[in-house]
Amino acid sequence: MNKLLCLLLALIPSYLYSQSAFTVVPLGVKGGLDESNLSSYMVAPAGSNDYVCLDAGTVYMGIQRAVDAGIFHLPVSMVLRQHIKGYLISHPHLDHLAGLIINSPDDTAKTIYGMPNTLKVLEEKYFTWAGWANFGDKGEAPVLKKYHYAALEAGKEIPLTGTTMTVTAFPLSHGEPYQSTAFLIRNGEAYLLYLGDTGADTIEHAGRLAALWQTAGPLIKTGKLKAIFIETSFPNSQPEKTLFGHLTPRLLMGELNKLASVAGTKALYNFPIVITHRKPSGNQEAVIKKELEANNPPHVKLIFPRQGSRLEF
Amino acid sequence: MNKLLCLLLALIPSYLYSQSAFTVVPLGVKGGLDESNLSSYMVAPAGSNDYVCLDAGTVYMGIQRAVDAGIFHLPVSMVLRQHIKGYLISHPHLDHLAGLIINSPDDTAKTIYGMPNTLKVLEEKYFTWAGWANFGDKGEAPVLKKYHYAALEAGKEIPLTGTTMTVTAFPLSHGEPYQSTAFLIRNGEAYLLYLGDTGADTIEHAGRLAALWQTAGPLIKTGKLKAIFIETSFPNSQPEKTLFGHLTPRLLMGELNKLASVAGTKALYNFPIVITHRKPSGNQEAVIKKELEANNPPHVKLIFPRQGSRLEF
Numbered sequence: 267m268n269k270l271l272c273l274l275l276a277l278i279p280s281y282l283y284s285q286s287a288f289t290v291v292p293l294g295v296k297g298g299l300d301e302s303n304l305s306s307y308m309v310a311p312a313g314s315n316d317y318v319c320l321d322a323g324t325v326y327m328g329i330q331r332a333v334d335a336g337i338f339h340l341p342v343s344m345v346l347r348q349h350i351k352g353y354l355i356s357h358p359h360l361d362h363l364a365g366l367i368i369n370s371p372d373d374t375a376k377t378i379y380g381m382p383n384t385l386k387v388l389e390e391k392y393f394t395w396a397g398w399a400n401f402g403d404k405g406e407a408p409v410l411k412k413y414h415y416a417a418l419e420a421g422k423e424i425p426l427t428g429t430t431m432t433v434t435a436f437p438l439s440h441g442e443p444y445q446s447t448a449f450l451i452r453n454g455e456a457y458l459l460y461l462g463d464t465g466a467d468t469i470e471h472a473g474r475l476a477a478l479w480q481t482a483g484p485l486i487k488t489g490k491l492k493a494i495f496i497e498t499s500f501p502n503s504q505p506e507k508t509l510f511g512h513l514t515p516r517l518l519m520g521e522l523n524k525l526a527s528v529a530g531t532k533a534l535y536n537f538p539i540v541i542t543h544r545k546p547s548g549n550q551e552a553v554i555k556k557e558l559e560a561n562n563p564p565h566v567k568l569i570f571p572r573q574g575s576r577l578e579f
Numbered sequence: 580m581n582k583l584l585c586l587l588l589a590l591i592p593s594y595l596y597s598q599s600a601f602t603v604v605p606l607g608v609k610g611g612l613d614e615s616n617l618s619s620y621m622v623a624p625a626g627s628n629d630y631v632c633l634d635a636g637t638v639y640m641g642i643q644r645a646v647d648a649g650i651f652h653l654p655v656s657m658v659l660r661q662h663i664k665g666y667l668i669s670h671p672h673l674d675h676l677a678g679l680i681i682n683s684p685d686d687t688a689k690t691i692y693g694m695p696n697t698l699k700v701l702e703e704k705y706f707t708w709a710g711w712a713n714f715g716d717k718g719e720a721p722v723l724k725k726y727h728y729a730a731l732e733a734g735k736e737i738p739l740t741g742t743t744m745t746v747t748a749f750p751l752s753h754g755e756p757y758q759s760t761a762f763l764i765r766n767g768e769a770y771l772l773y774l775g776d777t778g779a780d781t782i783e784h785a786g787r788l789a790a791l792w793q794t795a796g797p798l799i800k801t802g803k804l805k806a807i808f809i810e811t812s813f814p815n816s817q818p819e820k821t822l823f824g825h826l827t828p829r830l831l832m833g834e835l836n837k838l839a840s841v842a843g844t845k846a847l848y849n850f851p852i853v854i855t856h857r858k859p860s861g862n863q864e865a866v867i868k869k870e871l872e873a874n875n876p877p878h879v880k881l882i883f884p885r886q887g888s889r890l891e892f
Contacts, residue, residue, distance in 0.1 A: 299685060301678050302615030303638040306658045327615040343860060358710050364677050365614050372612060372860060383709075391710045397671050547656060547685060 284579035286312045287456030287492050290540075292571040293319065293328025294365070296551075297499045297512075297543035302327045303573050304361045305543055307495065308350065309431075311453040312578060316429040318352045318379075320460045320495070324486060324573075325350075326363030331574025343372060350430030351521060352377040353415075356438075356462020357446035358387035367392050370401045370412065377414045377427050378402075381447050385415045422454070430454075430552060437476050438462060438540065439470035441511025448478055455483050458579060460495040463543060466517040467524075469509060475521050483528025486537060492579035493569075496521075497543035501553040512543075515557035519564070526564045538579060539566040598771030599625045599891035603853075604639025604650060605884040606632065607678070608730045609864075610657045610812045610825075610856035613637040615640045616886050617674045618856055620773065620808065621663065622744075624766040625891060629742040631665045631692075633762060633808070637886075638663075638678030644887025656685060661860050665729075666742030669751075669775020669890045670759035680705050683725065690727045690740050691715075693761050694748060736765070743767075749791045751775060752783035754824025761791055770798050771892060773808040776856060779830040780837075782822060788834050796841025799850060802818035805892035806882075809834075810856035814866040825856075828870035832877070839877045851892060852879040 280317050293306035304323025310316055319325065329342045338345045347367060355378060366378070370393075378388065389405040392398060393413075401412040418424065419433035425432050431453045438461060440446035446462040459482055467475045485491035499512035513521070526534045541558065544551045558568055571577060595775055606619035617636025625691035632638065642655045651658045657680060668691060670677050676822045679691070683706075691701065702718040705711060706726075714725040731737070731748035738745050744766045751774060753759035759775040772795055780788045812825035826834070854871065857864045871881055884890060 299682055300639045300643070301617070301637050301681055304614075304681070324614050326613045330613070341861070360677065360680050360705075360711055364673065364681065367673050368614055368617070368677065369612055385711045391704045391707060392673070394704060396696075397704045398673055548654070 278340070287453060288312055288451070288458050288579045289314075290493075290571075290577040290579065291317070291328075291332050292573055292577070293322075294324030295542060295544075295571045295573055297497065297545035299429065299546055300363045301364070304364065306362075307542075307571075309451060309458060309460075310349075311430055314373060314430070315349050316351050317349050318354055318426050318429060318431065319350055319366075320354050320451075321356055321362040321462065322353045322366035323361045323364055325369050328573050332576075335574050337576050347374045350376065351377060352426055354426075354433060354449050354460075355380040355384050355388070356449070356460075357440060357444070358384045358391070358392065359463070362462065363388070363392070365399060371399070371450075373401075373412065375412050375414075377416050379416045379418055379424075379426070379433060381420075381437065381445065382417050383445055384447070385417055389415065397552055402447070418447070421549060426451075436481070437474055437555075438464040438478075439472040439474045439511065440464055441509075442470055442472060443509060446511075450481065455490055457491040458493055458495075461489060461497065462513060463497055465509060465511040466513055466521055468520065469506060469517070470511065473569060479521075479528050481523040483525060486525075486529035486533045493538040495540040495542050498541050498554050498558065499543050499545050501550055502557050503553075515561065516556060518558070519561060522564045522566060531564065534566060535566045536565065536567045538569055540571055540577070541567045542571070598652075601625055601764070601771050601892045603771075603806075603884075603890040603892065604630070604641075604645050605886055605888060605890070606635075607637030607643070608855060608857075608884045608886050609860035610810065611674045612859050614677070615652060617677065619675075619678060620884075622764060622771060622773075623662075624743055627743070629664050630662050631667055631739050631742060631744065631764075632663055632679075633667050633764075634650050634669055634675040634775065635666050635679035636674045636677055638682050639885050640807075641678075648887050650887065650889050659685065660664055660687045663689065665692060665739055667746060667762050667773075668693040668697050668701070669762070670698045670753060670757070671704070672776070675775065675861075676701070676705070680711060684712070686714075686725065686726050686767055688727075690729050692729045692731055692737075692739070692746060694733075694758065695730050696758055697760070698730055702728065708798050711847075729761070739764075749794070751777040751791075752785040752787045752824065753777055754784060754822075755783055756822060759824075763794065768803055770804045771806055771808075772804060775809065776810055776812070776825060778822060778824040779826055779834055781833065782819060782830070782875065783824065789837060792834075792838040792841050796838060796843075799838075799842035800846045806851040806853055808853040808855050811867050811871065812856050813853050815870050816861055816866075828867060828874065831871070832874060835877045835879060844877065847877045847879055849878065849880045853882045853884055853890070855884070
């Protein structure tokens with residue numbers, strides 16, 4: 267009888283008995299250079315196939331790897347067309363949106379969410395007739411209207427069409443005056459926080475992360491926030507003047523200490539921090555991982571995502 | 580003694596005793612969608628490491644695969660920085676230049692060759708401060724001058740800096756009025772011809788391919804032209820109104836028949852035609868290959884390039 271019970275439990279999808287609130291499928295995890303693996307994370311409520319993409323640096327190759335790993339049981343094009351309901355773009359650097367542009371001819375109609383500065387670059391630089399085709403619903407005529415641009419406003423929660431999730435945007439500083447965005451995703455009472463490229467407050471002097479921690483801290487304390495996705499582009503050896511609005515392990519831990527002072531050190535203990543955007547020059551990825559693991563004062567649970575895998579939070 | 584001779588011959592690099600004039604390493608071979616494998620071909624005189632890239636859709640991942648295959652014995656970044664002396668961009672669609680942009684922060688100073696319309700899009704849309712950084716030597720200040728823009732003029736031969744090769748550009752029609760480019764590469768008395776995306780003259784009504792065959796034909800007849808790289812994006816079933824300036828197997832063979840009438844059918848027999856830019860939707864790649872092999876009236880040698888391999892011509 268016990269054996270039968272175990273067997274039955276093994277057959278039930280994990281989301282039916284687990285506590286997880288979100289499923290995340292990383293489509294790309296690296297901080298530049300490698301075109302096959304650039305920042306993009308599919309996120310859906312656990313048990314749902316209604317995903318949005320948080321950034322879209324690499325799309326097709328990430329889905330391909332997820333299909334190869336048995337995470338999706340559809341051809342790549344069907345996952346692209348049916349499971350992805352929209353794109354949230356943190357900032358308009360090509361390593362965060364190339365996959366969206368390159369796959370646009372075969373994509374279905376959906377919404378692109380971003381701060382006005384991000385949507386402006388999409389409209390004026392990428393979805394143009396000189397460089398590509400205008401698949402947006404604004405800009406150069408003829409306007410093909412495959413994608414609806416939805417402008418985000420800092421701090422204002424809006425629904426993510428085709429899903430049960432919502433998003434609230436927070437501005438980030440990515441090498442002043444260049445701006446990036448954090449997305450606070452909500453599904454019911456559960457939250458997930460994704461940060462696009464960001465510098466540290468100590469370097470950027472803009473207080474963007476301190477402001478974000480004021481929102482995130484209480485959500486961690488009450489157990490509602492399930493994970494934070496945040497970048498660590500460079501190792502500690504990177505000189506300050508060539509950070510270009512990015513974090514190192516030391517700077518990240520400095521920021522997490524500040525978050526701990528809002529959330530409480532107990533709440534942050536073993537809290538999932540997903541490390542994004544390690545730049546793959548030389549052996550930097552390994553160095554960044556080692557430096558983070560060697561110096562983790564808040565004792566967060568460091569997660570190094572793999573392209574085409576499944577994460578549950 | 581015979582055994583020893585065989586052993587010695589096996590140890591001599593192929594270029595020392597073969598007739599080959601050019602080495603080509605495909606960095607990406609697909610016609611869109613898959614960010615890990617978009618149009619780009621490194622070409623150098625046989626025996627030299629002074630390559631240029633013909634288009635640059637995928638760069639890093641293509642070099643990575645070539646390194647994995649033992650073709651280069653350097654880290655990816657060193658191949659990028661040292662072996663690639665310049666980029667020739669056929670037209671400014673993102674699937675032909677994304678790899679160049681994404682790798683630009685880690686690249687060394689080199690030249691980008693293109694027709695004025697291509698360079699204009701690079702300058703105004705991609706190498707801008709709103710979308711990326713201006714690594715060009717023209718356009719929005721501050722101008723970082725990593726890349727020198729070299730404007731090509733139709734029919735005029737110019738040297739490719741850092742190599743012993745030259746290039747002559749020929750305009751192509753890619754869905755009128757959209758323009759693309761063919762590059763005729765010369766090293767000494769040997770030639771290689773690479774066409775960017777192109778429609779058929781029968782569809783485009785511009786006579787661009789007929790004009791190109793007037794140059795290519797005599798070079799085939801005299802044995803100087805070693806190979807032609809040309810696209811076949813869609814299978815024969817693609818409706819004419821959705822060709823978007825691309826070729827099908829039937830349209831390609833129609834054009835090669837016209838080339839045969841200039842070059843002579845004998846000269847074209849077994850002549851290497853490298854098929855680029857098959858669009859990977861559904862099973863299209865396999866269908867295109869099958870249709871080409873099933874109907875090859877000029878009996879050309881059809882070559883389907885693989886990413887990260889080495890081709891000798």
